[in-house]
Amino acid sequence: MAVNVTGKYFYWRGRLAIGLCVLSTSLLPLQLNADSYPSLSCTEAFDQSASTTAHEWLVSSVYAGHCFEFQARAVSIDTVGVRTLALSHRVRDGIRQQVVQQLDGPSVSVERRSIAGHLAWFPPSESGSASPAEAWADHVAGYYEISLEDKTRVAERDAVELRFSPIDNQRYHHAWWIDQATGILLKHVLSDTQGRVLETFQITQLQSPTAYSGDVPIPSDEKMLDQSWQVAWLPDGFVEQPLEPGQQSGQRVYSDGLAAVSVFVSPASQPALQEGLHQIGVSTAAVSLVDVGDQSWQLVGVGELPADLLQRIVQSVQFE
The missing domain is CATH 2.50.20.10 (Lipoprotein localisation LolA/LolB/LppX)
Structure with a gap:
């Protein structure tokens, strides 16, 4: 998995x-x-x-x-x-x-x-x-x-x-x-x-x-990543998690305690991942490509959630 x-x-x-x-x-x-x-x-x-x-x-x-x-x-x-x-x-x-x-x-x-x-x-x-x-x-x-x-x-x-x-x-x-x-x-x-x-x-x-x-x-300071984007919609109970050693700079992580969702945002490269839903073992990956000004971005969400919810999370990403 x-x-x-x-x-x-x-x-x-x-x-x-x-x-x-x-x-x-x-x-x-x-x-x-x-x-x-x-x-x-x-x-x-x-x-x-x-x-x-x-x-x-x-x-x-x-x-x-x-x-x-x-x-x-x-x-x-x-x-x-x-x-x-x-x-x-x-x-x-x-x-x-x-x-x-x-x-x-x-x-x-x-x-x-x-x-x-x-x-x-x-x-x-x-x-x-x-x-x-x-x-x-x-x-x-x-x-x-x-x-x-x-x-x-x-x-x-x-x-x-x-x-x-x-x-x-x-x-x-x-x-x-x-x-x-x-x-x-x-x-x-x-x-x-x-x-x-x-x-x-x-x-x-x-x-x-x-x-x-x-x-x-036991980490006591809840350090969140400073990103130029944010997720505007999450299922009830999902809370953004603090930075863990090794976490990627373009990544945010959310959890309800049992399930977790990782959202990755990066400049789109060629070839970019295909847009849509992809099944990766037991997990689902939702991929979306968006243009913000002159920059194209690739948005990827991965988690063990119903596919329609994961796609909604990715599509809610907003840039500051």
Whole structure:
């Protein structure tokens, strides 16, 4: 489900199991500095026995995605086909090192390094006391009905199942299976608005997950990119995300907590991408060409949203 042409999907979630399968094929800079970020102690994040509600399991999954090191085998099934993967996740000096290797067909290995603790950003509650993980969970609950089933098994591990049903027709359905012992996401199923399964990602073997004993940084300054353009329309609940290390200068990223949309604006070159909608695995790409004065621009939106909504987002781009 990786995408070459536009980077497909920004990697913001603290959910390694999904994220390793949606990595951009372009590597982030290898020299990252986490010193300027405040830290979260991972030693405070591992009491999974205290998680009983959907909200608590959501928060636990965020911590697990940043505070566990592990090796795993996984399978990804979508319209492109079936792929088996080897996954690796480590934390070193506040930097997450993630590697996904495709085990079928040509040998493909992708590495990505990013600052640990870089989460999707959403405004905290009015009390201002919510942690970034709790603010994220609260935001998700505002746009999805979440149901919890606490007795299931995945990859021979006890798990809880969370189902996310959108409260409108502007997003897809999600289902998660979260490891009870660690909070690591073991399985994710994405379905369209008619309930048809678009993608299944599942860890089949989780090898000796180990709690990282150090600290991970949590970005506190929500820096947005300074662009000469903006998106004038978004589905309810989609919030622009802060700059992540390695993000392209002509890119903006928006998220509702589960779904994400990347919008790219660049001078049109020859040959430009063909206008219209393109299916890229489980994602849709909407391409539009516009003229502003003497300059032609190529607008590209990529995300896991219904195609008509993604096209509306791209067509709403306005230049200052």
